Amino acid sequence: MPRRFPIWAGDRPDSDTRPRRSTLMPTLADTAPTCVVRGLSFDAVTAALVRGRATVFTLNMMHMRLLARNPEFRESYRQASIVTLDSNLLNICFLRRRMTVATGSDLVRHLSARRSLRDRSVLVIGNVTREEAGAVMASRQLDVLRPPFGFIHDPEAVEAVVAQVQAIAPDVIFIAVGAPQSEILALRLRRAGLAAPSILACGAAFEFVLGKQSRSPVALRRIGLEWAWRLAGNPRRLAGRYARDAGFLLSMLGPLTRLARSGAVKVGGLQLQFRQEAGVGA
Template identity: 35%
Template sequence: MTQLDVVGLAMHSEPLADENFLGLPFASLDMAEAVKVVEQASLGGAWRYVVTPNAAHLARLYKGDANLERIYRNAWLCLLDSRVISRIARRVGLRPPPVVAGSDLCEVLFREVISPSTPICVIGGDDSCINTIKSRFALTNVHHMNPPYGFWRSEEEVAKAAAFIVASRADYTFLAVGSPQQEVLAARVAEIGGARGVGLCAGASIQFLSGAQKRAPRFVQQMACEWAYRLLQDPRRLARRYLVESPLGVLFVLRHALRRPDAGRSLRRRDAAGY
């Protein structure tokens, strides 16, 4: 994809979907292309939000979460955030889009794109976490709100958070309140209108950037084992996510593979080839 193609994509407010994977409208962009598209879109007038489904997110779709599926379908940019899902999908004959981890995308934006004076908004994270990030990146124009736990179940609290985002007029809004609450909030901002810039459903990215949580070494990430690294760090909090929920995301992939008309022939061919 050329530089001109990437800039052209960023100017469109419609979803950048060119890959139907698992029934979702993913964009076939690598990291460099995704960063450039998001950077260009941040300068536009219309609010656009980015989602990065991983195995735990796909588990909710497996269980029939129609609202989350709608939010994903309406996202401006949908990127795959799971090397495990990518590898399993290829193993069963599917063609996944490139993996662009949300945490990596946010880190590149902070390190290479966002300047000290860039207006940004962060939803989630405590004051200590935000102050560390402000100091680390010399940020001078940060709008921060940390909604109460369970806020997404309250129309009033969601409205407050959405209004805060609209008023911030930020180029980049990092929604770091976990899933599906961050996706629900991103969609609500799109519905009410008036916001600008790009909203990124950031998950634990802000925690990683502040050093509150540690990411796995790069070679562990490349082996698709970051989930195991994080599980060992915080087993009490993450055991259910990685040992109960995420396997349902794998089942979601297998279900789509088995529904393909040529599923049986494809799997037999791959087995015969020694995959």
């Protein structure tokens, strides 16, 4: 029998949200599997999440590094229906500010401020209490599931999470357990047959919205230095990660310098195509 984790008890989407694609940047023809990183408005992403069946990831430099070395993480990205850009650094330095940047925390804040899910049932998977999740996200029904640290490496723990999500049957799932766990769990939920709910892999978004972690000043975000603010605030936890990200960036410097012209870069056999778009279904 699968182990059960604490749940705080708390509609059903009815349409597919897979978008038609409009290209404003050139693409690179290739035989590699492709993931489109899309510049979308917050309202467009919100509409997709509300309609259901959307799997939304937010690409940053750490994710690109993980794509290069983790096959299951790479497959999760390949199957995601919407991938947004979560890196001002990439946008400013390599894409010439062509893309709309939509981070997980900004998307959660947008959903919260507009009470977009007030008529939907919501499940939050992460290290938050029901009270904290409720303070962020108004919903018709709210559940919180808190799996143990490192659960993604324990098949029984993953099975328990999947079974409980199936039992809850929410309309929208926020997976807030960090990369690569969030994205891999999203993939495994889809493989288990959970097609109807929308899923947003949002990392530490709830902690940012709750004020448990602080965002950098807007001025630093505009010049791509949010990472420096976070590193200064928590060097012990983030120094190793950012050092690995910097090493990966240097190893990819050649392809990245051609990104603004080509609109595409290959990472670990997966081709990322960057497209600024007007909206979902436009």
